[in-house]
Amino acid sequence: MRSLANFILFQLGWCVAVLYPGTLAALVLLGIVAVHLLLISAFPLRELRFIIMVTVLGSVLDVVHRTSGVLDFPGYVGAYSEGMIPLWLVMLWAVFATAVNHCLYWMRNYRVILFGLPPFAGAFAYYTAEQFGAIEIGHGLLGILAIAIGWGLVYPLMVRISIWLESIEEAPLAEQRW
Structure with a gap:
């Protein structure tokens, strides 16, 4: 049941982020992470540490994509917009982190x-987000390939981080996992 609830929340979060990119999406995504930690996670403190690590890792990947011209965000302006990614995308990484240890x-x-x-699924998710107008992918097929390579590198690293956190902290019951 936890995995199903997580899957539903993750899909809801992705849809909100892509359909309504902005401050509202960031707040909804923050709420999804909070609901997940309060109601779904068996080990909320460990999972919070994991969410923070994955959010930083994923955000760094997207900042690299942004600065290399692979990603752009229509309508994203402001003092910190140059070379940075919007808050809604940072929070989407946090919601994605919850999926790594539950539905995925x-x-x-x-x-x-x-x-x-992950390379195919990640690239497809970004391509779909572009179709909805939430992002723009630069450099054509090479941009999509760069996203796929990034996902091919970071997703297994996320799983390794998860396994590492499990090994250094209290061992979960088999039926609880995360």
Whole structure:
């Protein structure tokens, strides 16, 4: 049930972020993370540490994409907009982090899927977000390839971070996982 609830919240968060990118989306995504930590997570403090790590890692990846011209954000202006990513995207990384240890937990047991699926799924998610007008992908197919390579590198690293946190903190019951 936790994985299903997490999946629903993650999909809801992604849709809100892509359809209404901005401050409202960032607040809704923050609320989704809070609901997840309060109602779904069996180990909220450990998961909060993981969410922070993944959010930083994913945000750094998107800042690299932004500064290299792969990503742009229509209508994103302000003092910190140059070279940075919008807050709604940072919060979307936080919501995605919740999925790694819940609805996507199964992937860690299948190496082919762990390394093969994220490049396609990540690139497809960004491409879809572009179709809704939330982002713009620069450099055509090379931009999509850069996103795929980034996801191919960071997703397995996220799983390694998750495994590391599990090993240094209290061991979860098999039925609780995260």
